[in-house]
Amino acid sequence: MIRTLLVTLGLAAVTGAFAAAPAVVRIGVATQGYGDPPVFGGSPAATAQLQHRVEDALAPDGIKVQWLFFKGAGPAVNEALANHQIDFAYQGDLPAVLGRANGLKTKLLIESNVRTGVYLAVPPDSDIKTVKDLKGKRVAIFRGTNLQLVADNVLKVNGLSEKDLRVINLDDAASQAALASKGVDAVFLDFKLFKLQRQGLAKIIYASRDGGLQYTRQAHLLVLDDFERDHPDVVQKVVTSVVQAAQWSSEEPNRGALFTLWAKSGVPVESWESEYANQSLKDRSSPLLDPFIVARYQSVADDALRLNLIRQPVTVNGWFEPKYLDQALKTLKLENYWPRFDASGKPITS
Structure with a gap:
């Protein structure tokens, strides 16, 4: 009887483990997509989508990927996160801070399109x-x-x-x-x-x-706390895929091909050329969570409070989860590939 119960519990545990694996990973994007199926441009996350890198990484596990686009941008993405309608989100710094201020439990995993002006x-x-x-x-x-x-x-x-x-x-x-x-x-x-x-x-x-x-503004990929806790292996594969896309997007010989790829989003090649004129692809495509990024997000939080966009102070301490990025950089041998910047935006030389 006891043996039968143990076997039953063991089977239940295994079944539960398989049931817990997501059938679909849902990634929300804080912009209106273009085309059918919709795509976007202007970031390593966009490159990853256009090159099907996340899909290719998760397909062996039988996991599908949905990219969901939001005309309402960051605020609409926050609403979707709050309702658990998406698992990951690609959005900008201020909307994420607003979400954190309103109690959204997320982990900021990787940057994607940094030092972008208006x-x-x-x-x-x-x-x-x-x-x-x-x-x-x-x-x-x-x-x-x-x-x-x-x-x-x-x-x-x-x-x-x-x-x-x-x-x-x-x-x-x-x-x-x-x-x-x-x-x-x-x-x-x-x-x-x-x-x-x-x-x-x-x-x-x-x-x-x-x-x-x-x-400048920063954009990133973040994940819901509970999804990260339940599916760290999936999170790692998603992050590694975006890091691969970031490397490809950072290679100067790919500049023409990159802008042609992003032009599928409806933004002409000429616009991307103007946007990135006299700028290093590495500087803009870096996924790093370096001191500059941490300082900028805290500054965004402080400014949001000053401008009455949020009602209480927000700290970024404990928000960034760098272990997935660190593992991806190690696996891909990219630990020293991107330049790091200090809090003031100056390159760290040592």
């Missing part, structure tokens, strides 16, 4: 020449995204705040349409503005990255 664009015939000229103007900003905080800091250094503008909360597509139709006086946006400029529908008058790396 641009300020106006209609071609506008008399707006500088950021200071935005006072009292209708300005489109996608609130709740990592773009908002950079825009707010750019305004601050120019003696302004959102209260000095007539801010209109518009997503990426609506912002572009409003600018092209002159429904707004200016737009804070990303590389999508280069296409409008080439079409003669916009004029870029400011690039935040020119003001220093403190005016």
Whole structure:
């Protein structure tokens, strides 16, 4: 009787282990996808999706991968995380901080598209020449995204705040349409503005990255706490896949092929060339959780509190989980491949 019970319990344990393995891994992306099936560009995570690296890594285990895109960007991704509708998320720094402030239990695993600036664009015939000229103007900003905080800091250094503008909360597509139709006086946006400029529908008058790396945004891949706890082997394979994509995206001989690949997202090659002009692919595609990244996320949290975007202080201590990245770097022999930056954004030479 006891022997039979032990065998039964053993079978139940094995069955439970198999049942616990996910049939599908769901990755949320904080942008509206393009095409059918939808894809995106501009990051190693996007490269991983376009090259099917995660799918190839999990297929031997019978695990499928779903990439779910959110027009509502970071805030919509946070809602999906809260409802356990996705397991992983690719999003920016500010939305993730907002999620953490609201109690989302996640682990930040790896960076993907770092040190990215924002641009300020106006209609071609506008008399707006500088950021200071935005006072009292209708300005489109996608609130709740990592773009908002950079825009707010750019305004601050120019003696302004959102209260000095007539801010209109518009997503990426609506912002572009409003600018092209002159429904707004200016737009804070990303590389999508280069296409409008080439079409003669916009004029870029400011690039935040020119003001220093403190005016850049970071994006990452994170995972729900309980998924990471239950499926560390799956998490490792996902992270390793994105690190492989980051290496490929960092190789200068791949620059042309990379931009052609990303052009499948609907953003022309010329826009990617403009976005990455005079910049090292390694610097922008680094997956590292180095002192610069940790400092930037804490700064984002501090700024979010100062701007009343969150109600209580948020610390990044314990949020980053580097063991999967460290293992991937070791396995792929990439421990010294990417440059590391200190908290101020200067390369660490030793």
